Amino acid sequence: MRIAAAVSATLLLAAGAASADDVSELRERLEAQEQKIRVLERKLELQDEAAKAAVPNTPVVRASPQQGFRIQSADGANVVRLRGVLQFDGRYFPDDVTPETSDTWILRRVRPILEGTLNGIYDFRFTPDFAGGRAIVQDAYIAARLKPWAVVTAGKFKVPVGLERLQSATDLRFIERGFPTSLVPNRDLGLQFGGDVAGGLVNYSVGYFNGVSDGGSSDGNAPTPDAENDTKGDWAARVFLQPFINSDSFALRGLGFGIAGTFVDSTGSATTTLLPSYRTPGQQTFFSYRGTTAASGATPAVNGTFADGERIRWTPQAYYSVGSFSVLGEYVNVSQDVTRATPTAGLRSATLDNTAWQVQLAWFATGEDEAFRGYTPGSVFSLENHTWGAWELVARYHELDIDDDAFVDGPNSFANPDSAASKASAWGVGVNWYLSQNYKWSVNYDVTSFDGGAAGGADRPDEKAVFTRFALQF
Amino acid sequence: MTRYLRIVAASVLLALAAPLAHAKEVTLLNASYDPTRELYAEYNAAFAKYWKGKTGEDVTVKQSHGGSGKQARTVIDGLPADVVTLALAGDVDAIATNGKLLPVNWQSRLPHNSSPYTSTIVFLVRKGNPKNIRDWGDLVKPGVAVITPNPKTSGGARWNYLAGWAWALQQPGGSEATAKDYIRKLFKNVPVLDTGARGATTTFVQRDIGDVLLAWENEAFLSIKELGADKVQIVVPSLSILAEPPVTVVDKVVLRRGTREVATEYLKYLYSPEAQEIIARNFYRPIDEQVAAKHAGQFPKIQLVTIADFGGWAKAQKTHFADGGVFDQIYAPTE
Numbered sequence: 001m002r003i004a005a006a007v008s009a010t011l012l013l014a015a016g017a018a019s020a021d022d023v024s025e026l027r028e029r030l031e032a033q034e035q036k037i038r039v040l041e042r043k044l045e046l047q048d049e050a051a052k053a054a055v056p057n058t059p060v061v062r063a064s065p066q067q068g069f070r071i072q073s074a075d076g077a078n079v080v081r082l083r084g085v086l087q088f089d090g091r092y093f094p095d096d097v098t099p100e101t102s103d104t105w106i107l108r109r110v111r112p113i114l115e116g117t118l119n120g121i122y123d124f125r126f127t128p129d130f131a132g133g134r135a136i137v138q139d140a141y142i143a144a145r146l147k148p149w150a151v152v153t154a155g156k157f158k159v160p161v162g163l164e165r166l167q168s169a170t171d172l173r174f175i176e177r178g179f180p181t182s183l184v185p186n187r188d189l190g191l192q193f194g195g196d197v198a199g200g201l202v203n204y205s206v207g208y209f210n211g212v213s214d215g216g217s218s219d220g221n222a223p224t225p226d227a228e229n230d231t232k233g234d235w236a237a238r239v240f241l242q243p244f245i246n247s248d249s250f251a252l253r254g255l256g257f258g259i260a261g262t263f264v265d266s267t268g269s270a271t272t273t274l275l276p277s278y279r280t281p282g283q284q285t286f287f288s289y290r291g292t293t294a295a296s297g298a299t300p301a302v303n304g305t306f307a308d309g310e311r312i313r314w315t316p317q318a319y320y321s322v323g324s325f326s327v328l329g330e331y332v333n334v335s336q337d338v339t340r341a342t343p344t345a346g347l348r349s350a351t352l353d354n355t356a357w358q359v360q361l362a363w364f365a366t367g368e369d370e371a372f373r374g375y376t377p378g379s380v381f382s383l384e385n386h387t388w389g390a391w392e393l394v395a396r397y398h399e400l401d402i403d404d405d406a407f408v409d410g411p412n413s414f415a416n417p418d419s420a421a422s423k424a425s426a427w428g429v430g431v432n433w434y435l436s437q438n439y440k441w442s443v444n445y446d447v448t449s450f451d452g453g454a455a456g457g458a459d460r461p462d463e464k465a466v467f468t469r470f471a472l473q474f
Numbered sequence: 475m476t477r478y479l480r481i482v483a484a485s486v487l488l489a490l491a492a493p494l495a496h497a498k499e500v501t502l503l504n505a506s507y508d509p510t511r512e513l514y515a516e517y518n519a520a521f522a523k524y525w526k527g528k529t530g531e532d533v534t535v536k537q538s539h540g541g542s543g544k545q546a547r548t549v550i551d552g553l554p555a556d557v558v559t560l561a562l563a564g565d566v567d568a569i570a571t572n573g574k575l576l577p578v579n580w581q582s583r584l585p586h587n588s589s590p591y592t593s594t595i596v597f598l599v600r601k602g603n604p605k606n607i608r609d610w611g612d613l614v615k616p617g618v619a620v621i622t623p624n625p626k627t628s629g630g631a632r633w634n635y636l637a638g639w640a641w642a643l644q645q646p647g648g649s650e651a652t653a654k655d656y657i658r659k660l661f662k663n664v665p666v667l668d669t670g671a672r673g674a675t676t677t678f679v680q681r682d683i684g685d686v687l688l689a690w691e692n693e694a695f696l697s698i699k700e701l702g703a704d705k706v707q708i709v710v711p712s713l714s715i716l717a718e719p720p721v722t723v724v725d726k727v728v729l730r731r732g733t734r735e736v737a738t739e740y741l742k743y744l745y746s747p748e749a750q751e752i753i754a755r756n757f758y759r760p761i762d763e764q765v766a767a768k769h770a771g772q773f774p775k776i777q778l779v780t781i782a783d784f785g786g787w788a789k790a791q792k793t794h795f796a797d798g799g800v801f802d803q804i805y806a807p808t809e
Contacts, residue, residue, distance in 0.1 A: 035619070035665075035683065038681055038682060038683045039665040039666055039683055041681070042666050042677055042681050042683055043666055045681075046666070046668060046669070046673070049673075050669070073552075
């Protein structure tokens, strides 16, 4: 009995010892497994942290229909965009007067655009243009956005005057701009101070530029392109109000109006006249001042007209859009002092007031919203999906009236009435088909009537122009 | 016309001056390494008070922390740090040579090779030291999990690595080959590689991973202070390395931001007795002799090698930590 009890006790003790070892081993294995799990969890945690940390530092590369190809720092403060504009035009004149050589295909704009922002403040743009078989710099400027109301722009850019001129070439409703644009400066070299006040209700600009002739750019300056041509700079200023831009009023939100102008007091010469020529919507010259020609045989030399004194431009302007309808209107007056050494009346001087105005209507037949800048087609043209992009109908009427004093006194006049028209009036209609955000096809038909401009005081025959454009922009 | 031009010039100058209208408030950005968070939080407040009293200007110092190597790359990539206070001179050298943001002789511009404090590397183990870790040799034993950050991104990890390398060289029969083998075995026992020292501390202390943390001395003391001596304890190895974290102004940034004067003064003030006290309170070893003597009791005496024993940071970096260096040769991530 004692032996049995002793054996039992021994067995029990042995069993207990074995159980304790098992538990200890199990505990160790469990701890090892827990350690492995903790390590794996920590590794995942570190991977997450690395991924989150990488995102804010990773530059963003994007390609979008509206903003081209863009490389942007993670914080958005530094951006470089590559954009481009290609416009291929066909011109046809179904009239009996325009030279057949004017029926042509042309590359109207070939512009790669490099633009961007540095340090979140300094914008820049560089736009060469290779159209027309030459290379010129359209835009080259730096704009420091110190405050919304304090933007300092330096370089070559659009002078802040004409409303339609300030509209981007990609946003134009007509293939060629209207007559008022012929009287305002295009691009020039200068320094501009401006910005938005009251959250964009008021936009203002004041600038000092080299100065250009009506409708001209500084690359057309003589004798040196993109340089001062008269030793006198032009002052330009513009204020534009959009009083309801932030309002809830659907009917008024798209209303904007303003006034702009330029001033210079400078004197040209018989060779550098500082005076413009004016062209029709078909890009045919219909008005020029008398130019200087040398004597030839029995024909005596002729002295041309040149700018001599103040040139003051002023232009009230307005734009209104509501839903798929918009209207753009502007009026321009140029008061130009001129002088000419005439054949029989000696030195003649006068102040000539040339004026132009236009009203332009646009309507998206497919219901998209009209806007001064940009557009977004409601659909993209696709035969497979039976979608047709956006269709827009446009119409305009515009006039350019030369001061009658330019034509008085026969051969002593500032302009030759036998070749220069005293007034051009044009109406036009057009269709714009936006196949997508980036592709557009346009057809315009313009008819221009003239007062004078033909021999014997007759009116120059009407010009009829059919223009078409295949445009790509990104 | 001259009058008009004057008006334009005045307008432009006014516009340019507008952002400077509040020039009496200055901000600095200090890009530092991981374990200095507490030090600079206290120091920045002290400096702001000092600067206000001296100049009347309000100065706000913003901090950016991360692995020292990673911070150097971030500054090179464009982080507008007015000053850098990194873990080792090699990282500042990279900013000078790769980023061209400061002169290569930057280290001579402030006393003590531009290191206003020093530190060293110690072991932090769990209370009671259950794995009986006493010295570097114990770290390569089977079953010992070592926590250290990645020497590629962390300055502290590079000090850890070099201290271990130096110990291996000093062992009987020690050579480059035995040291390399030691480092290979050491990193085989590392289950997780954090990018910075603070992350490694989190792994060891908060995630409860590993048996020993190779830590900055100040980081080890801070852990004990926060967790309590009943959770972790410091083991002082037989040999370690003198870590000399350097500081410098980033010239191109301060030139652009117009902050050179205040940034330079920010670093110089680190050498003042007041700042040295803050440094000691945060468990860094002060270089001011009087302050160091006052706090001598809190820092254990250790045999220390220096970076000069490795031929300087340029050589050490190229040999051990550059792409294709010894670390790349010996390290393979654990499964």
